[in-house]
Amino acid sequence: MSATEKTFAPQIVAFCCRHCAYSAADLAGSARMSYSPSIKIVEMPCTGRANVVEILHALEKGADGVAVAGCLPGTCHYIKGNTLAKHRIDHVTELLKTIGLEQQRARMINVSAAMGAQFVAEFTNFVDTIKTLGPSPLSGETSNTRVGSQS
């Protein structure tokens, strides 16, 4: 890994459902597990609330990656909010292809409230993916300018 890649801190917007993903993030925090501080969590009642326009806006405004994090399949507190969210993320990745952005910049993540470690692992994996891709061409940043503390 080159010096520039080490310092690039991807700006990630994470739409997290209150019941599972957000709780898992809390648990990770309480357990002092560390993960990238440049993940901006947006809490929502259910990932079913996340819509395509908002995900696109996040990327348009320069987010290097957008994740939608919700309950494990079959356990959504609102029955199928996470199923709808997955459907929409799939649609977003198709759109990204025609727009000209890398499809890997959008992702669906599923964790339960008890899975603090899993939350950290999933997001670390996502951050690594984004690091490989580099800053979003829409952010106006390069690897040199998009820096933050070590993740």
Add this chain to the structure above:
Amino acid sequence: MNTMKFPAFTMPENSYRLPIAERCDSNLARVLASGQFVVTGEIGPPKGYDPEVVRSKARLLLGCVDAANVTDNQAAVVRMSSIAAGQIMMEEGLEPIIQMTCRDRNRLAMQADLLGAYALGMRNLLCLSGDHQSCGNHPGAKNVHDIDSMQFLRMMKEMRDENRFQCGEEIQGGGPRFLIGGAANPFADPAEWRPYRLAKKAIAGADFVQTQLVYDMQRFREYMKRVVDMGVAEQLKIIVGVGPLKSAGMARVMRDRIPGMSVPDAIIDRMAGAVEGIDTDNKHERAAAWQAEGIKICIEQVLEIREIEGVVGVHIMGIEWEEVIRPIAQGAGLLPRPIIEA
């Protein structure tokens, strides 16, 4: 799919029914009128303008059929027009049955082209709906379907028997006296409807129909029984389509992939059995063995069909294999063809 329950139906008495020989002066009409078993064949025009292709095919059929169909952009693939090819056939001495679909022409073009065809000497016409252009080589074309095949039959009947254009205007000098034919597919769905559709074609104005290829004798007999019971066979000359299979593979494709085609397993087994003992690498011998069996089966079918009540003839189709028509007609004892004075 539920079976449809159709009410009983008998053909209405047709008070206006000229004897067939008086409707048209073609050779086909004369043979039909004579009560003898009729044989028709088929020619596929070239995908180009070379008249020699038509001439050589016509020569293959000369003397073994009473008249021969010439297709009209079959399978929605552009070929030399049926009427032009028909003219070339007539120059070779072979009487054409020109085909026209509703897909490519509106009622103006149809009437105009048919007046022209009649002026050139053509006398037999097959009125078809036409395969949808999406299955052909110009899928982006606008399909016409100004009228359907039933309305087409009616239009031709009114041109001939009432001397009227479709719009009602009188045709100067009288209307073209075509022998009017339709197509029938006994094995299409809804199965219960098919005899009624045949009745409807007779009522609309068809003098004769040619069926699609028949391989399933059992089902065909059932169909003909209903057709005869309705009284259709008395008012419509029914000519049955037959054709030799070229290989076991072709038989399977027809059974599995062509809509409205019913090929019994017994026939597929026979075709498969024909190449038993022949090395799979010996393509030439395998092809010859299949073809021989295909011709043999076809001849047997012609002989069987001849005995079915209501059938007046066979229509032998050798797709891109016009050479096969003579051996089949010969093998089924149908040669020589009758020569009837006008």
Add this chain to the structure above:
Amino acid sequence: MIVAEQKPLNEIKSMLKGCKKVLAVGCGTCVTVCFAGGKQEVGILSASLRMSTDLDGEAVNIDETMVQRQCEKEYNAPLEADLEQYDAILSLGCGVGVQSLAQQFPGKRILPALNTKFMGYPAEHGVWEERCQGCGNCVLHITGGICPVSRCPKSLFNGPCGGSQSGICEVDEETECAWHRICENQLNLGLFDEMMEIQPAKDWSSARDGGHRRIVREDVRIPHDGKA
């Protein structure tokens, strides 16, 4: 209702060449209901275009707005005040909406973001099927409620052709044979006579074939008061 779908993004992008600032206008009626040109779709398309043109190095500024119904000039009128700043209007309305905007704002290029397809029926959420082509002479009473003009690819009037197999049309294995269903309905409804009658050749002059169509209802028109 009128059913439309969005043109591919690249096609819309190529229409925007040379534009710096564009107004995307959605419509709150038919195209909202078929998810082609409603508020959400305007948002998605505009964001996609802004991002994509930016990545191409020829960024286009796209503002977003909605009108209740693009085919009615009263609803479009408020747009006029702000139009000067835009190089073009990208309409997410149906063909009627696009033409209405063009008529109302001559001198402004109106670009169609949608392909208007047919008058159709919402078979299920997310699926629409063609039902009517506006032939101008309805025969649904004869055919048991199923239109032979729009649902049969050959617009047959006298029963299914030889390509009908197991209730499926020869054109496409996803397409029902309309005439198979018509036969079922005719039998159920006691329309056997209509089935056996030779339905005459259609007079297509009431359809598009007869020329550009116009309906005038004098009983509904507001009478002039005699002044110019």
